[in-house]
Amino acid sequence: MKITRRALAASALALGSACGAFAAGHEPVTVGFIYVGPIGDGGWTYEHDKGRLAVEEHFGDGVRTLYQESVPEGADSERAMTQMIRQGADIIFTTSFGYMDPTINVAARFPDVKFEHATGYKRAPNVSTYSARFYEARAVLGHIAGELTESNKIGYIASFPIPEVIRGINSAYIHAKKANPDVELSVVWVYTWFDPAKEADAAKALIDQGADVLLQHTDSTAPQAAAEAAGDVYTFGQASDMPEYAPKPRVSSIIDDWAPYYIERVQAVIDGTWESTDTWDGIAPGMVRIGEISDAVPADVKAEALSLKNRLASGEYHAFTGPLNRQDGSVWLAEGETADDGTLLGMDFYVEGIVGDIPN
């Protein structure tokens, strides 16, 4: 491999410097995007592609974007990145956790190309990471859920038992419980990010168990459809706004908005100020947004939710503020203490009050 790598690295250097020269003139900066799913999934990849389109709109002729959909994680993604570098890519966004090691591998071969890896933790001089504090939005959704439920049972459709999902469950539960001390949370793990059939089954099972509010960490609208069919059940859009189910069952949503970040990073490449960074942004810079809270939510609840959102955005309030205990009853955060990012990033426990075990 070494020979090829060296040869490629040499050609990449040539390409890289050529592109640098172009950027100084009027040639567009080339921006690549590696997508894990099809754009049409209406969720994760769809929102990243909206970010790409926003980059095109913002910079106009100043950029050229490339993208490849449904790229398997592993060797195929390394090839996809290499392919884009041949096309003159100056910066590549790899938009799924599974691209972590491939991104690091390719970045080592092409030191002049910038890489941005979503949701990972490995960085290099030419690899940044970025992710969103979805748990902030989930606190607001949890609050609304706690207020809305009449059966005091909230259902949660969870994808994989990884820290990001566990954080979301904890954040939603803590704030639902604050709004309604009698609330109970049932979690169903579906082991997929997008599978309408499985999500619909999970939604029906939760509704059958008496849940009248559903939260989801999966991307399809199947739970919305199941809730609509069942009648008096509330849901929240995930990743995308899912407005077609508003005002009910979808009463609000959690929206990923990558556009500001993508524009900022591409601008840094154009300006020559790009540096490897680790970004974990929340509601404040607009990376996480709360979709419109519909009229199905009483006005006072809506006002409380918006105030919670504003306090999260201003930094006045942290979604994980003590006193909080772990599920086993041991103390996690003392009164007034807030969670540190390290613990949150590796979160592998439920907070006190959630019934059930995290599968592994």
Place this chain on the structure above:
Amino acid sequence: MIALEKRPEPSSFWRWVAPIVAVALTMAAGGAMFAILGKDPTEAIRTIFWDPLFGPFAAHDRPQLLVKGGPLILIAIGLSLGFRAGVWNIGAEGQYILGAICGAAVALAFYPLDSWVVFPLSALAGGLGGWAWAMIPAILRTKFNTNEILVSLLLVYAAEQLLASASLGFLRNPDGAGFPGSRNLSRYDAAANREILEGSGIHWGVSAAFLAVPAAHALMTRHRVGFHIRVSGESPRAARFAGVDPNRLTIFCLGVSGALAGLAGFFEVAGPAGQISIDFNAGYGFTAIIVAFLGRLNPVGITLAGLLLALTYIGGEAAQATMGLPAAAIQAFQGMLLFFLLGVDVLTKYRIRPARRARA
């Protein structure tokens, strides 16, 4: 109305020319599709079929053809034995996953021991894992006469759940901050599936595939088992008179295809993919079915078919990145290939006749 009439003896010339005609028809129909999508059809066809072999970056692409084609050929060789005997293993994808899990588990159990025994033992475990997974449909078939098509296919979904569980649980990287996915085997020297000749793309899995080809050829033409396989597929009744034990043959065919798929899984996880992750499997087990049929269930044909399919993947990715062709168009293009092959096949075996009205 027209009817199909079986030709008494299909021409051996057409049997071998049919795949070439199918490829030509695919190029024509695919080109038309690309034109409808507003892309230059000649450029698309050239990007897919010509550039990876002879284009400016061919030095990098040619080894990739082997990396992509190797597992397809290895799995398809195993499947072809069963398919010729009328034993339908549709679940190679699951056996591939189990091979990867078992191989990685053994390798990681040795971590960080630096000894030459780690790699062969892990490869053995990979083969055994795939074999054991294939034994489930084999035993159910021989003991209870269940349908091996259904059982082997459904076991793919079971294998995917095991894969998720492995990457989130028992094989999770303890230094991975709680994120899913195992340690990276390609960075563990004793277990890594390295290239035998640097820069050639020929790793141990690719060489195993190239060894399997003559081995399968010898088995089919020189060995009694090969005769049993052929006679069972062509005439099950004659096979019984010839003293073939159908149960043993079923177990043999499923076992070999499972073991080869398992080996392919291990070579992939220890090399190009690098780690066990939730989405580790990229469909090689299913694509290998196409490769087996495209290659006429003949070892040499399978080698060519595997490389051809690898070419459409690598060229297809290039067409996505350079020409902005959607991923779905590339998949449709690959689908056309199979469709035309089967279509041309029908015409080699049958001829079209105007149907006579049945007498009342």
